[in-house]
Amino acid sequence: MxxxxxxxxxxxxxxxxxxxxxxxxxxxxxxxxxxxNFVLAGESFLLAKRGEGFxxxxxxxxxxxxxxxxxxxxxxxxxxxxxxxxxAVPPERIEGIKxxxxxxxxxxxxxxxxxxxxxxxxxxLATAKALLFWHxxxxxCANCGKPTKPAQAGWRRDCAICSAQHxxxxxxxxxxxxxxxxxxxxxxQTRFPPGMWSALAGFVEPGESFEEAVRRETMExxxxxxxxxxxxxxxxxxxxxxxxxxxxxxxxxxxxxxDEVELEAARWVTKDECRLLLAGKHPxxxxxxxxxxxxxxxxxxxxxxxxxxxx
Ligand SMILES: [Zn+2]
Numbered sequence: 490m491x492x493x494x495x496x497x498x499x500x501x502x503x504x505x506x507x508x509x510x511x512x513x514x515x516x517x518x519x520x521x522x523x524x525x526n527f528v529l530a531g532e533s534f535l536l537a538k539r540g541e542g543f544x545x546x547x548x549x550x551x552x553x554x555x556x557x558x559x560x561x562x563x564x565x566x567x568x569x570x571x572x573x574x575x576x577a578v579p580p581e582r583i584e585g586i587k588x589x590x591x592x593x594x595x596x597x598x599x600x601x602x603x604x605x606x607x608x609x610x611x612x613x614l615a616t617a618k619a620l621l622f623w624h625x626x627x628x629x630c631a632n633c634g635k636p637t638k639p640a641q642a643g644w645r646r647d648c649a650i651c652s653a654q655h656x657x658x659x660x661x662x663x664x665x666x667x668x669x670x671x672x673x674x675x676x677x678q679t680r681f682p683p684g685m686w687s688a689l690a691g692f693v694e695p696g697e698s699f700e701e702a703v704r705r706e707t708m709e710x711x712x713x714x715x716x717x718x719x720x721x722x723x724x725x726x727x728x729x730x731x732x733x734x735x736x737x738x739x740x741x742x743x744x745x746x747x748d749e750v751e752l753e754a755a756r757w758v759t760k761d762e763c764r765l766l767l768a769g770k771h772p773x774x775x776x777x778x779x780x781x782x783x784x785x786x787x788x789x790x791x792x793x794x795x796x797x798x799x800x
Contacts, residue, residue: 496608497722497723497724497783497786498601498608498611498724498780498781498782499601499611499612499614499615499724499725499726499727499781500612500615500723500724500725501608501609501612502565502609502612502613502616503567503568503609504564504565504566504567504573504612504613505565505566505567506564506565507563507565507566507642508644511563511641511642511643511644511645512640512641512642517563517572517642519572520563520566520571520572520574521549521572521574522572523549523571523572524548524549524552524571524572524573524574525545525546525547525548525567525571525572525573525574526546526547526548526549526551526552526573526574526575526576527545527546527547527564527573527574527575527576527610527613527614527617528547528552528555528558528576528577528578529575529576529577529578529617529618529621530555530577530578530579530580530582530583530586530594531580531583532596532597533583533594533595533596533597534594534595534596534597534600534614534617534618535547535551535555535586535592535593535594536592536593536594536595536600536605536606537551537591537592538591538592538593542605543593543605543606544606545600545606545610545613545614546573546610551592552574552576554586554589555576555578555582555586556578556579556582557578558576558577558578559577559578559579559625560576560577560621560624560625560639560643561574561575561576561577561639561643562574562575562617562620562621562624562639562642562643562644563575563642563643563644564613564616564617564620565613573613575616575617575620575621575643576621577621577624577625597611597614597615597618597727597728598728598781600614601781602779602781612725615725615727616725616727618727618729619657619659619725619727619729619730620643620644620657622727622729622730623657623658623730624639624643624646627646627655628646630648630650630651630653630655631653631655632648632651632653633648633650633651633653635648635649635650635651636648637655640654644656644657645657657730658730659725659730659731659732660692660730660731660732661692661693661699661702661731661732661734662690662691662692662693662726662731662732662733662734663690663691663692663693663699663702663703663706663733663734663736664688664689664690664733664734664735664736664783664784664787665688665689665690665703665706665707665718665735665736665737665738665787666688666689666736666737666738666784666787666788666791667689667707667711667713667715667737667738667739667740668737668738668739668740668791668795668796668798668799669713669739669740669742669743669757670743670796671759671760671795671796672743672757672758672759672760673757673758673763673788673791674688674689674707674711674713674740674745674755674756674757674758675687675688675755675756675758675763675766675777675788676688676689676710676711676747676752676753676754676755676756677752677753677754677755678751678752678753679753681753684773684774684775684776685775685776685777685778686758686766686775686776686777687777687778687782687784688784688787688788689706689707689710689711689755690706690733690784691705691706691709691710692731693734699718699720699734699736700718700736703715703718703736703738704718704738707738707740709748709751710747710748710751710752710755711745711746711747711748711752711755712744712745712746712747712748713740713741713742713744713745714740714741714742715738715739715740715741716738716739716740716741717738717739717799718736718737718738718739719736719737719738719798719799720734720735720736721735721736721737721783721786721787721790721798722735722783722786723735723783724782724783733783735783735784735786735787737787737790737791737798737799739799743757745757760791760792760795763777763788763791763792764792766788767785767788767789767792
């Protein structure tokens with residue numbers, strides 16, 4: 490089964506990314522005139538206070554107050570023709586910015602969890618965060634070691650010495666719910682908040698299909714040989730620059746052999762218990778990841794469809 494009708498957090502931007510026009514410097518400059526600027530300082534974004542709410546799209550004057558950007562990129566334009574830009578400023582600026590009183594500085598997870606912004610902007614912020622992170626770590630050419638410069642409105646970095654062109658990357662990560670009969674496999678990583686149980690996950694390796702990565706990780710972490718794999722949905726996950734590929738995998742056995750380096754615990758969970766985890770009503774105060782995470786939707790789909798998720 491797939492999840493076409495639900496927009497996962499950090500996806501679903503309606504911006505026109507202008508991917509064919511990023512080299513048109515006159516166009517990019519014209520878009521700067523009345524821009525919305527998403528400003529990242531360290532791991533957090535600046536939100537301007539607007540009445541009772543907040544706005545991540547700072548005016549040019551507000552963005553200028555935050556300081557000269559270390560890195561910048563054009564994200565696209567909205568239906569009204571307004572340009573959207575991403576800027577990274579030094580994290581040392583945060584205290585001074587807060588002192589002004591008309592901004593708050595909040596990390597992207599908290600922005601989503603607290604519902605501070607419309608979903609539209611979450612997607613653009615996710616793009617900004619992943620892209621700026623990539624720039625920050627690709628200032629030198631991976632081919633020859635000399636400094637690189639941004640090009641294509643922030644969607645490429647070029648090396649003037651060896652002419653190599655470097656493009657932004659996103660790291661594919663599989664997240665899968667193993668299903669055995671009427672139960673699914675939930676696990677705890679030591680880094681999880683106390684009480685949270687989620688699906689297994691891991692990075693796709695070179696030379697591997699998503700399905701193979703799903704089966705390999707399920708075997709490595711839980712000792713479970715995987716059968717059928719069904720794609721569910723994918724989610725941009727800018728922590729720092731991944732895409733989560735959600736899937737279900739059929740467990741060929743219920744016998745667990747847990748990798749104790751990767752996992753603190755793993756166990757089979759019934760649909761009824763999953764319902765309590767999703768609703769935050771579990772008697773042991775265990776809980777599933779919040780709706781902003783694709784894991785929540787994988788577990789929910791299993792509760793609603795059972796083995797039907799493979800159809
Ligand atoms: Zn080079």
